[in-house]
Each structure stands twice: as C-alpha cells, then as structure tokens.
Amino acid sequence: MFHRPELACAPPPSGPVVPVLVFPPDLVFRADQRSGPRQLLTLYNPTGAVLRFRVLCTAPAKYTVFDTEGYVKPQSCIDIAIRHVAPHPRNYEVQDRFRIELSEEGTEGRVVGRKDITSVLRAPAYPLELQGQSDPTPHPEPHSWTASSTAQPFPENPHPQLATSSFLLFLLMGTVSVAFLLLPLQDELGSQLPQILHVSLGQKLVAAYV
Structure with a gap:
C-alpha cells in the first residue's frame, strides 16, 4: 500500500545522513511495452548497518510497487519492481515522483536518508498501429523502422515466359x-x-x- 507524502514540506533528515543510491536515477515507462509498462529500481546499501527502506509516491493509484517496505543488508542491494497500471493517453508525459526513505534499524523510524525520483509514461512509438487505425501520413520516430501501409503480393509464377522457353x-x-x-x-x-x-x-x- 502506498503512502502519500508531502514531498515539498518534508523535513530534512536529522543526525547522520546516509546516501541513497538507486538505479536508474529516473523512471521511464513505455505504454507499448509488451509485458506492460514496468521498471526495476535497484537500491544499494553502501553502509555497514542494516537499513530499512520505504517507497512513497505522489500518485499511488497509478502504480503497483512490490515491496514498498523492507530491509537492505549491509553492502548489498535489493530490486524493487514498479508497474504502471494506468497507461492511458491522458497520463502520457505526466511526471510523477517517487521518494525512497531510509532509516536505521532500531531507530523508531528516524529517517537518515531520502531521495526523490521522477517518473514519466512515454506514448507508444506507433500509436496508430496499436489502436488498429490507419493513417496515410507516416509519423516515423527517430532511429526507428517504419513499415509500408500496403504489402506487395507474392507472385505465384514470376517468370512464366522464361519457364516456357526453357x-x-x-x-x-x-x-x-x-x-x-x-x-x-x-x-x-x-x-x-x-x-x-x-x-x-x-x-x-x-x-x-x-
């Protein structure tokens, strides 16, 4: 279950600050991804102590996050799977934010590190093909292949005159x-x-x- 944080008003961590190392630094979801728009966020713990993490979001209804809370062992990492469950056109290019909060084990929730991550949903590369529509004007994307609207029929006998002469x-x-x-x-x-x-x-x- 998500927690909706007040990102702009969150107080800074008190006490020692732990760097929050995550990859990728930003989340980019594709609406035309075959298995659905999802990303894998890797969280690293560079310290020598067990850290407790918590994942917050400004738009929790649009995402499903596996393991929103848990622990990261010292000098280890953990993968957090995030799925975009609302890949609708109205959500294209809309930026949301995730926040990763870290706290030390046994400190009763005292935050020692946090990091905000931007999330955006990209439109499909071929929106007309995905919607089953046709458009005489092509809209190619940079560095992408485009297919012609009509295919040439395969000839059953491409050289009948040559076969007769032989x-x-x-x-x-x-x-x-x-x-x-x-x-x-x-x-x-x-x-x-x-x-x-x-x-x-x-x-x-x-x-x-x-």
Missing part, C-alpha cells in the same frame, strides 16, 4: 540428340544416306550424354 529448348535438344543417334557411323556400309550425314562414334557418345 521447356521448348530442352525439347528441341532432346529431339536433335535422338536424331543424331539414329545417323549411321562413318565406316558403316550399305547406308543410303549421303556421306556427310555419317557421324563418328565419339559424336554419338556426346549426343547420348546430352
């Missing part, structure tokens, strides 16, 4: 080869064909191979 060529070559094999050899006697139509054995072998 078939006729193979048929002609086969006919010539068969006719060449029927011609008499050069040393064959008793043939009624003129000598110019007599072929050698090597030529017949070539025709048979073709």
Whole structure:
C-alpha cells in the first residue's frame, strides 16, 4: 500500500545522513511495452548497518510497487519492481515522483536518508498501429523502422515466359540428340544416306550424354 507524502514540506533528515543510491536515477515507462509498462529500481546499501527502506509516491493509484517496505543488508542491494497500471493517453508525459526513505534499524523510524525520483509514461512509438487505425501520413520516430501501409503480393509464377522457353529448348535438344543417334557411323556400309550425314562414334557418345 502506498503512502502519500508531502514531498515539498518534508523535513530534512536529522543526525547522520546516509546516501541513497538507486538505479536508474529516473523512471521511464513505455505504454507499448509488451509485458506492460514496468521498471526495476535497484537500491544499494553502501553502509555497514542494516537499513530499512520505504517507497512513497505522489500518485499511488497509478502504480503497483512490490515491496514498498523492507530491509537492505549491509553492502548489498535489493530490486524493487514498479508497474504502471494506468497507461492511458491522458497520463502520457505526466511526471510523477517517487521518494525512497531510509532509516536505521532500531531507530523508531528516524529517517537518515531520502531521495526523490521522477517518473514519466512515454506514448507508444506507433500509436496508430496499436489502436488498429490507419493513417496515410507516416509519423516515423527517430532511429526507428517504419513499415509500408500496403504489402506487395507474392507472385505465384514470376517468370512464366522464361519457364516456357526453357521447356521448348530442352525439347528441341532432346529431339536433335535422338536424331543424331539414329545417323549411321562413318565406316558403316550399305547406308543410303549421303556421306556427310555419317557421324563418328565419339559424336554419338556426346549426343547420348546430352
């Protein structure tokens, strides 16, 4: 459950101040993220004592935070998952703030460190595609791929003329080869064909191979 803090009026920590080390320093959510707009916030404890943390937010209804309170061991870190549950167009580019408060174990809630983090929800990179609409005017984003609105159909027979010509060529070559094999050899006697139509054995072998 979230606690709604008065961020502008919060008093400074009393006593020793502990640096609040978090990554990333700001939260950026994407409305078109496949698994839903969410981020992982890593909190580090650089001290030698156990620290208690608490996560506050200025807009708790728009977020779900896992482990809003807990402890961080000395010289360790913990991951805090944050999900944006209201990725509506009216919330695009609206800045919210999270606050991480640290307190030492056994100090009855005395805050020793705090840090404010900005959170913003970015609009989808392709809002028209996500909404199932079409727009003749493209709106490309920087360094992003854009797809054409219509795709060219895949040709069933891209080269029909070439296929017909190849078939006729193979048929002609086969006919010539068969006719060449029927011609008499050069040393064959008793043939009624003129000598110019007599072929050698090597030529017949070539025709048979073709």
